Amino acid sequence: MTTETVRVGGGQTAGAEVRYFNRELSWLTFNQRVLAEASNPDYPVLERLRFLSISGSNLDEFLMVRVAGLAGQVRRQIEEVSIEGMTPSQQLGAIREKVIELELDQQKAWEELQVLLAECGITILDDDKREPAHARWMKDYFQEHILPVITPQAIDPAHPFPFVANQGMGILFALSRIADGAELMEMVLIPQSLPRFIRIPGEEAIYISVEDLICLNVELLFPGFRGLGHGVFRVLRDSDIEIEEEAEDLVRYYRTAIQRRRRGMVILLQLQGKFDPAAEALLRNQLGLDKAIVIKTGGLIGFGGLSKIVEEDRPDLKFEPYTPRYPERVLEHDGDCFASISEKDIVIHHPYESFEVVVDFLRQAASDPDVVAIKQTLYRAGNQSSVIAALIAAAEAGKSVTAVVELKARFDEEQNLFWASQLERAGVQVIYGFVDWKTHAKVSMVVRREKGSYRTYCHFGTGNYHPVTARIYTDLSFFTADPKFGRDAGKLFNFITGYVEPQKLEMLAISPLFLRDRLYECIDREIANARAGKPATIWAKLNALTDSKLINRLYEASQAGVMIALVIRGICCLRPGIEGLSENITVKSIIGRFLEHSRIWAFANGAELPNRRARVFITSADGMSRNLDRRVELLVPIRNRTVHDQVLSQVMLANLLDTEQSWVLAPDGSYARMEKGETPFNLHRYFMTNPSLSGRGAALTSGRKVPKLALRRGKV
Template identity: 70%
Template sequence: MALEDRYTNRELSWLSFNRRVLAESENARYPLLERLRFLSISGSNLDEFTMVRIAGLEGQVHRGIETPGIDGLSPRQQLDAIREQVLQLEHRQQDSLDELRGLLADEGILIALVEQLDKQQQDWLEDYFTTDILPLITPQAIDPSHPFPFVASGGMGVLFRLKRGRRKGELVEMVLIPSGAPRFVRVPGEKAIYVAIEQLVTRFASQLFPGFKILGDGIFRVLRDSDIEVEDEAEDLVRYFRTAIQRRRRGRAVLLELDDECDASAEALLREQFDVDAAMIVKTGGMLGLSDLSAICNEPRPDLKFTPFSPRYPERVLAHDGDVFTAIREKDMVIHHPYESFEVVVDFLHQAAVDPQVVSIKQTLYRAGDQSPVIAALVEAAQNGKAVTAVVELKARFDEERNIRWANELERAGVQVIYGFTEWKTHAKVSLVVRREEDGYRTYCHFGTGNYHPVNARIYTDLSYFTADAALGRDAAKMFNFITGYIEPDALEKIAISPIGLREKLYELIDVEIANARAGKPSGIWVKLNSITNQAMIDKLYEASKAGVEIRMVVRGICSLRPGIPGLSENISVKSIIGRFLEHGRMWTFANGKALPSRQAKVFITSADAMSRNLDRRVEVLVPVTNKTVHDQMLGQVMLANILDTEQSWRLGPDGQYLRMRKGDGGFNCHEYFMSNPSLSGRGSALQRHEVPRLTLSGAKR
């Protein structure tokens, strides 16, 4: 079997994922501003893909690297296939915007051109341009004494071709759109009218160039190579990343977007100056920089948005007067974000910070956001005399600068800041709190599938596992010692850590299912991930399928595995869920000799996807869930609801293509189920008053 029939290229699979995101902007069942938000997300996703993945492949081609991908395609062949699909995706995004513009206009929200407005509105915009925009912008002549100015990645500008008087030659001027200015200006009035700032610059350019005749103009936008490669010999990671961030801002241009009506001379100059491969020059009659549409989504029109949802605070914690430690000590619990509040995680750390019985706190930080209550809790703990250690990952892409800032603030407060390994990212999400109690020291742990980021926690579906299990505490302490002191753990009791054993643990669990299937015993694997691209892991699942193990996979994003191929993967099914919330939780479930779902099954949560970077180049954790209530919640509620979903799901075929599952009678929406029903472990005694609908493979029942 040819490699391309056995595996799907990761880049092409990612583009397929972004097409599914874009399809939500075309979903007539969604409110209009939510559809516009999905279009914005699709644009933002494609920008990052271009700046990192396409730039990386171009770099390989320039260096003469011909190492093939999982499907056998060389970097150059991948680029050819990607560029074609990127152009198709760009055109489809503009089609979606055209449709949404018309529908939003019917609802009183207009994304307008200046000439579409009446004289009074145009006069107001001209005054706004004079008072608020003109002071921010600086025209720059382009000639031998004024070299072509630098344009940052994501930067947008306008080139003007000018002439002054009959005898004088033409002049080219550039106006860069200031990054601090709002992309869209809202015209005052009851009707929501938004005008893009670049439209104002072109419309009122005469104020910039008095006495000149404007012969032509052209709006453009550029994306640059934004990946940062860490050198193994880097002696000071903070200093290295400060320099690398500056280099990234000046990275090689990889995409040039042009207005369809761009002046020919301006276009020729832009093509020459940016030296972008011709295949990555996109001309559009629509709008550049679609990610900025997110600003319009903030228009206060609740009738055009999803019904507001407020996360629940676990009643089991409230039953203990909000004391998180007492609730955890009583029994393990899983908090299912965003349906349950991230405030539980914040309260866990804040209570640790002010509790006189807490001796030490250890915390990993991958992404924490701008206004981070987690950072504030760690600072407060250090100021209160706790021994606080924070593992801050500087290599978190596009969060490097923010994480350097947090690291400095933590160090000033007296926190011991560790940057982890030079060659590996610390991606595990773990908090460890040691507390002095009547019967000795007790360790409380939080293991998460998502970042300690309060904003993301309202959008991403993630799992927070709280436990006072002594063995898990000892294992977590060894993991921190591994990161801070390079002390490789030699006898972990329960958890597995990558890159020193997590892969092997998964292989061991899969092998048990293979042996059971061959022995005629019940077998099965249910897995929920964001991505799977590692060839060896895919081959292991193919081996299980060929042995007769039924494998159900929920993979939101990239999937290089091809399900349903006779003789290879006919026992594997794969689906992707795209909806109101971003699926981000990761878990593995193994039948362990009894048909799934059952109490005998082995259930694990993990911070790792099935990608080479997670298994081989990151510190990750795989954590078993054994508490009965939490086990039931993870398997019979979270995992099963994802498997049962039909209304937000896309089925992956053997050809690597996705088809939306049809909504039929009795269709099931897992997000609505989770919003409507509390989790099992968070309810405590309240379960006796409100029974959560139990799920079976045939559907929900009381």
């Protein structure tokens, strides 16, 4: 992508649509910002390739879920309009245009990166770039590793058309029999177990895609035939899983639903190369392309597969490695998490501070003879989870362990089913939560015997208990031994496991019961302060903002004179800067080395932000209807002075001050890169080189000072 401006479409004219951007088109604009990083000259070339790969994987998921849902609505003749006034059919039409535009931008980025990679000694061959020096090795590799696992199938009335799985890739070959000149068509489906890109041995990094390697060896695959042409294709299918209210056994239902997902309706057909018209017509007819998007390209298909090349061992072409810090506060207590938490609250800022603190908290709970119970929510735990191991160890040590495993975590359902069975086998009490609501809250609760009574230690997070994403996503982990939080956490788990609706919560706000009301109450207080002539400001950092009711409340605040600065990484349906509606609202998006994932709300509470009496919260919830009304989420108030300073005056403020990785949303829906200015500021670099406040312990007063951030009034 060459432009430095990306735009949200939608064809809005008047009325409600003036107030909002379309959610799906806003998401596509977000993915264009991701793709733009593939052309960022400030990044090493393999990191640029990584962004191209991410944009491809992101787009696949969007099509398999969001576009599939819209196509399903059109097939069922559902005409319910979105918040900006578009019908499902109108949205599909606009999405098709944007997806095709995005795919063209991906091809341009790929062409540019191929040149840069070649200059750095990384070459990607295709079936037109035959390398005689490597021909023997490629032929041997094909015969030994590919030929045994692929199965050519004739396409004629005698053979049923083969099923093409979700994300499946295949090749159609037009052939002529050498003996008599008879022509036929053959299909080869490429097993997903095969690597997408294969590295040819040698010091020089030379790769070839599996589909090109197959096409180069057509004479070995079809002896006695002459190749007349071929075309590579790829299929995406509807991958959403809808919960049926009458589902009595969620585990059995999901095991069946995962199988159904692989056979969902086709949403996208990608065609590469010069397809024979008869072959294309056959594919279209056999795949049942009702409402599907068809993209033809002469370039690469399936950009997500480029992640294999990103793994190339070339540290000079990647970001300088970063090792997370282990909080000094915990080290001062000889690594004892409970001792450091009991002293005072602490917040850990991932990935700058190690996720191992969270794992150590659970490991120590598992081995501590004074710990009697552990309760844990699990949304996405990954496929090699030290968190799961700690819970199993605790159960095997005789402790009471309860795990709330969310089966409805999209694309992690199968992994979560596996972990649930492992936990149950170890004696963990596994709960699957609500049928209609996802349990998205991130919380650990450890009950420990101390001085003749029990004390509860809690961890609340904005991100998942996933050791891999914790090295990439920026998130906050809040630890506390405050009894009020402990009592509220106990009520939360009773709500999830026993449907006991919590009463008289002291600290937490839980959705779908109270979280929306708590946010409204804070916004309304700022409105009242603005009308009373007091300073009134709202800062928020979210991954998405789509809920029309919450957006309208923010509009009301803007109209009352409240100054609102929003950092929304992805989808934003709020229109900023509209006179008489949102002129006091600014929106920016940050895309960089790390994926901004922490969610923060800050309310001025009668003084200029940042200030020590501001109301500050971290949360697992985004500003979406599903988070506020159909998920179990937490809004966690930050009261401890040092933690409050860190979240508000360090983390939140750094996001607002960033100029090097920020995009600004305009009233017309376009995003433009923020000017770096005379003193550029990169929040990721800042946190990589400066320790956080609450994790420093005694070093905060005796060690190197952390540079204090200052807000330039009128610049945010």
